[in-house]
Amino acid sequence: MPENERAIGRVVATEKKPNTAYSFHFWTHSQDVQVGIGTLVRVGPKPTEGAEGGEGLRARTVYGVVVEGYGYNDLDTPLSDGLGRDWEPMAEAITRRPEMRLYMAAVLRMEPEEPLQPVPIGAVYLADDEDVSAGLRMDAYQDRSGIPAGLYQNGKDYSPVYLDAQFLLGPESAHLNITGISGLATKTSAVEFLLSSIFQTHRESVAAVVFNVKGPDMLYLDLPAEPGPDHPYASLYAEKGISGLEPRDRELYQKLGLKAQPFDKVLYYAPFRADGVTLNSLRNHPELVDSVQPLCWGLKEVMAYADVVLNRDDLDAKADALVQYIDQRVIDQQVTVDGMPHLVRNFQDLSNWFDAVIAEMENTNQSQYQTHHYQTIRKVYNRLSNLGTRYKGLITNSEVVKDLPYGQFQDRTVYCVDISQLDASAQDLVFTRVVNKLREKMEENKLGVKQVVVFVDELNKYAPGDGADTYLKRTLLDISERGRYLGLVLFSAQQFRSQVHKRVVGNSATSLYGRMDMDELATPGYSTLTAATKEKLSTLSKGQLMLRHPHFSQPIFVKFPRPNVLRGSDGCVLFPPSQEPTLEDSAYVRLRRLDPSITKSQVRDAVSGVTEDEVARVINRLEQKGVSGDAMAAFHREVRQRAGLVEAGNGHGSPLEGITQDPNDADDPFVKF
Numbered sequence: 001m002p003e004n005e006r007a008i009g010r011v012v013a014t015e016k017k018p019n020t021a022y023s024f025h026f027w028t029h030s031q032d033v034q035v036g037i038g039t040l041v042r043v044g045p046k047p048t049e050g051a052e053g054g055e056g057l058r059a060r061t062v063y064g065v066v067v068e069g070y071g072y073n074d075l076d077t078p079l080s081d082g083l084g085r086d087w088e089p090m091a092e093a094i095t096r097r098p099e100m101r102l103y104m105a106a107v108l109r110m111e112p113e114e115p116l117q118p119v120p121i122g123a124v125y126l127a128d129d130e131d132v133s134a135g136l137r138m139d140a141y142q143d144r145s146g147i148p149a150g151l152y153q154n155g156k157d158y159s160p161v162y163l164d165a166q167f168l169l170g171p172e173s174a175h176l177n178i179t180g181i182s183g184l185a186t187k188t189s190a191v192e193f194l195l196s197s198i199f200q201t202h203r204e205s206v207a208a209v210v211f212n213v214k215g216p217d218m219l220y221l222d223l224p225a226e227p228g229p230d231h232p233y234a235s236l237y238a239e240k241g242i243s244g245l246e247p248r249d250r251e252l253y254q255k256l257g258l259k260a261q262p263f264d265k266v267l268y269y270a271p272f273r274a275d276g277v278t279l280n281s282l283r284n285h286p287e288l289v290d291s292v293q294p295l296c297w298g299l300k301e302v303m304a305y306a307d308v309v310l311n312r313d314d315l316d317a318k319a320d321a322l323v324q325y326i327d328q329r330v331i332d333q334q335v336t337v338d339g340m341p342h343l344v345r346n347f348q349d350l351s352n353w354f355d356a357v358i359a360e361m362e363n364t365n366q367s368q369y370q371t372h373h374y375q376t377i378r379k380v381y382n383r384l385s386n387l388g389t390r391y392k393g394l395i396t397n398s399e400v401v402k403d404l405p406y407g408q409f410q411d412r413t414v415y416c417v418d419i420s421q422l423d424a425s426a427q428d429l430v431f432t433r434v435v436n437k438l439r440e441k442m443e444e445n446k447l448g449v450k451q452v453v454v455f456v457d458e459l460n461k462y463a464p465g466d467g468a469d470t471y472l473k474r475t476l477l478d479i480s481e482r483g484r485y486l487g488l489v490l491f492s493a494q495q496f497r498s499q500v501h502k503r504v505v506g507n508s509a510t511s512l513y514g515r516m517d518m519d520e521l522a523t524p525g526y527s528t529l530t531a532a533t534k535e536k537l538s539t540l541s542k543g544q545l546m547l548r549h550p551h552f553s554q555p556i557f558v559k560f561p562r563p564n565v566l567r568g569s570d571g572c573v574l575f576p577p578s579q580e581p582t583l584e585d586s587a588y589v590r591l592r593r594l595d596p597s598i599t600k601s602q603v604r605d606a607v608s609g610v611t612e613d614e615v616a617r618v619i620n621r622l623e624q625k626g627v628s629g630d631a632m633a634a635f636h637r638e639v640r641q642r643a644g645l646v647e648a649g650n651g652h653g654s655p656l657e658g659i660t661q662d663p664n665d666a667d668d669p670f671v672k673f
Contacts, residue, residue, distance in 0.1 A: 007123040008035060011043055012102070022107050024064065024119035027100050034155045035103060037532045038557035039066045040127035040135055043119060047111045047134070060112070062119050063127065063135030064105035065554050067530045073097040104530075106554045108135040132159040137551045141166075148197045148256040149547065150558030158255050161558050163510060165202055167550045169451050173509035174484035177459070178545075179497040180514025186542050187493040188217050190512055191455055192563040194491075195414070198453070200258055205411040207448075209404070209438065210455040211431065212418045216568035216577070217457075219283040221414055222266040222291075223566040233574070242570050245562055252561035260564040263414050268292040269404060270418040271426075272393040276616030278586035280393055281418045285575035289589050294402040295394070295417065299346050301403075301433065302387065302395055303327045308432050308471045309391070309425070310383050318376045319383075325370065326350070326380075338363075347388065347397045354381045391426055398620040404434065406441050409448035424461075431462060432472045435479065442486040451487040454479070459494040463501045473501065480507035498523040513537055513546040513555075529555075583607055583615060590619050595631040606636040614642050 009028035013019045024043070028035055035041075043062040074097055075081055085091045107119065111134075125131075132152055133139045138161070146162030153159075166172040176194070178187045195208050212218040226244025227234045237244075245260060253260045270281035270292050278284075279292050306323045307315055315323070329335075330353060334343045337356040344353050357369050357377060367374050387395055404415055417434060419427045435454060441447035456462060456476070463476045479490050480503060492508070494500055498520060505511070516537045520526075526534060536557070537546060543562065548555045566574070578585075588603040607615055618639045622631065 005125060005128075007125055008041075009103075009124040011119060011121045011124060013118075013121065019119045021110070021116050021118050023067075023104060024062070024107065025102055025104050026124045027102050028124075029100065034126060035066060035069075035101070037066055037069060037536045039154065040064070040108070040132055040152060040556070041066065041105060042125045042127050042131045042135070044122045046130070059122075060110065060117070060120050062110050062122075063108040063131060064119075065108055065135075065556055066103050067106050067554070068104040068532045070102045070104075071099070072102055073099045108553050109137060126154050127159070128154075128157070129159045132161070136161065136556065138162050138164075141551070145203070147194075147201050148258055149194060149549075150545065150560040151252055151255060152556060152558055158252065158559075160256050161547065161556070163549055164551055165198075165204075167509050169198070169202070169204075169206070169453070169489050170484035170487055172484075173550055175480055175490045175508040176492070176510045176512065177497070177500075177505050177508035178491075178493045178512040178514065179516065179520075180495065181517055182495055184515040184542065186514055186545075187512075188457070189543075189563055190514070190545060190560060191491055191493065192218075192221070192565050193560050195453065195455075196261075196263065196563060196565075197256075197258055199263070199412045202451075204451055205449040206451045206453065207409045207411065207413050207415065208453040208455065209415045209417065209434065211434075211457065212416055212420050213427065213457050215420055216282045216572050217420075218416055219268070219281070219418060219568060220566035220571035221263045221416060223571065224262045225562065225564050225566055225570075236574055240570075240573050242566075242574065245564060249561035252559065256561075260561070262565050265410060265413040266291075266416060267413065268416045268418060269295040269402075271295045271422065271430075272396075274392045275583070275586070275612040276393065276396070277583060277590065277612060277619065278581050279589070280421045282420065282572070282577040283418065283575075284577050284581055286585070288575055289585075290592065292418070294590070295404075295430070296396045296400075296402045297394065297433070298396055298399055298401050299344070299350055300331055301401060302391075302429075303331060305429060305433055305436075305471065308429050309387060318373065319380050322372045322376055322380050325372065345399055347384075347395070350384070391429065394422070394426055394429070396620070398623075400620055400623045404437070405448075406437050407446050407448055409452065411449055428462075428470070428472050431456070432475055435475050439475075439479065439483075439486065439488055442488045451489060453489045453491050455491040455493075457493045459492040459504065460496055460499040461494075463504045465499055465501050477501065477503055480504045496520055498525050509550050511548040513548075514544075515540040515542075583612055587615050587619065590623075591631065591635060594622060598632045602632050602636070606632075606639055610639050614639060618642065 009026045011019065011024055011026045013025065017025050019025065026041070026043070041064050043064065044059050045061060047061050081093070084093045084095060110116070127135060133142060138146065141164045142162040145165040147165050147168060148160055149163045150161050151158040152161050168174065168176060178190055180187055198206060210218050223233070224231070227237050250260060268281070268283060268291055270279045270283070272278060272294055273280045279289065279294060281292055283289065283292055302309060303323070304327060306327070307320070330344050330350075332345060334341050335353065336342070337353065338360040340356060342349065342353045342356060344350050354377070358381070360366070361369055361374055369377060388397070404417075409415070417430060419430050422430065438447065438452060438454065442452065463473045476490065479488055483490060490508070492504070497505055518538050521534045521537060529537070533555075540546075544557060544559050546555050547558050584600065584604045584607055587607055588598070588600050591598050591603060618635060622635060
């Protein structure tokens with residue numbers, strides 16, 4: 001008889017502890033170490049064996065998960081044991097006491113399901129792969145829409161656990177939330193593993209947008225934790241002593257039927273620093289910075305989210321009406337003020353429009369313009385005038401917008417947006433605009449993929465259970481409630497689930513729990529867990545999680561392998577970020593996107609003695625207007641001429657073909673009023 005078909009105990013019911021249709025008790029020998037909190041068991045024969053009970057009815061089969069345990073012997077009080085050993089702990093007792101263990105299990109599934117009856121008395125067996133599949137109701141979907149999420153461990157045996165894609169990614173239900181102590185719960189690793197599993201097994205086209213909000217956590221998704229011998233960085237890994245996967249991890253991957261590999265396609269995005277040239281990202285090592293694309297927005301992109309960037313105390317009904325008027329009736333339109341036309345396309349144009357409006361009102365002694373009061377116009381003007389300082393590097397005065405490729409998303413691609421170096425208000429703007437653009441494209445069915453996963457860390461910061469009702473919080477609530485119908489799926493993580501808005505976590509059909517703090521476990525949200533389950537949650541090791549899923553009637557514990565992705569801390573050892581990249585290096589990176597043949601020595605000669613602002617202005621114009629012919633010659637001539645280092649027409653290289661003089665060139669390319 002196979003080991004897992006050896007009965008390990010028997011169901012027992014007493015007057016004080018009767019069995020119900022939802023829970024039961026069973027005893028085992030005290031020396032049986034295979035049973036513990038979280039163990040899956042089966043009561044009765046396998047349904048496939050066709051065993052029958054009385055009157056031709058098939059014997060009932062019950063699957064359960066252990067949620068509590070007790071140890072017993074026949075002593076009435078502890079005093080009896082002390083007296084029996086003459087108060088010597090290691091002495092042999094005069095009478096050998098019988099000993100047993102009693103476990104309480106919650107019912108996962110019962111066959112047949114009707115009529116629903118209390119669990120019958122019968123032998124108890126450890127669950128095998130078939131029992132795990134049946135008990136968790138995975139047999140109905142694992143071959144059709146199953147996504148490997150980890151492995152359940154029974155002794156030395158591992159059984160794959162699958163999530164139903166229709167309940168993880170939609171449309172039946174969707175969203176995932178993960179909770180746990182920072183650094184010990186492996187939240188980021190769990191999300192990386194699950195995204196890799198989705199990419200390898202999901203049948204629909206899918207992409208992921210991840211926000212890197214802390215240090216370098218998500219900045220090396222395209223690099224392996226352990227490179228093969230032919231990898232270009234293999235010797236560097238060995239030199240720095242970067243540890244790879246453990247043999248156990250590879251065994252788990254094999255049992256799950258997954259490949260241990262990093263993500264094939266990852267696109268990185270980051271805003272500029274204040275200089276307008278250097279990317280504000282920790283992935284700025286010369287070996288990697290070419291893979292980071294700039295992210296910057298202009299007037300039109302920012303004004304659509306004015307209630308994110310402006311102080312809510314300032315944005316009253318009158319100010320909001322003016323902002324909406326500007327967004328709908330002024331931007332991208334030619335507006336006549338005091339007989340003069342104004343074409344408003346960037347922040348400098350908007351500043352000129354404000355100046356003209358205010359001047360006309362003061363000259364004609366008017367108190368209103370287009371129903372908007374003078375003081376309201378002054379107030380909004382003042383609030384908008386400091387956006388360039390607050391968001392310099394993210395907001396540009398150029399009409400060249402750098403953004404994610406909405407409408408051209410590629411299947412099995414990760415789009416990583418690095419905002420770890422931005423302040424909280426700038427992060428809010430990036431979150432809100434990116435997520436709203438994703439929602440708009442999904443509603444139009446024009447994103448490029450059928451489903452997209454958005455990963456947001458530190459959710460208790462962006463959607464707290466208390467505090468102000470912000471635009472970002474409303475956006476996250478909307479996704480959690482309507483996103484599954486669109487294919488827009490929210491994966492979120494935080495340390496304290498109890499501090500997140502209830503509607504966000506409540507709409508997450510799948511929940512993962514890493515190692516938890518006991519104070520968090522004492523909150524009402526965990527009241528349905530037994531004391532033993534809470535104790536286990538507070539001592540979970542890395543790589544172990546408690547999992548809830550709609551098909552599982554009870555939470556279960558699973559293990560997952562370490563993702564074969566370079567950790568952020570190891571990435572910083574291999575590719576140390578430069579805290580102050582030179583103007584030469586930053587300009588070189590941007591110019592190479594225009595012409596890969598450009599060399600660093602050419603850029604060094606061109607930018608020598610030129611300010612950051614001048615370099616940023618010229619590069620912005622090159623990107624905006626395009627250039628025919630020699631891009632390096634055009635850049636060299638224009639940047640040296642504008643810096644006053646050569647006379648017009650006498651500089652090095654050919655003229656800046658196809659680019660006309662811009663009246664706003666004298667101004668900073670970022671917002672200055």
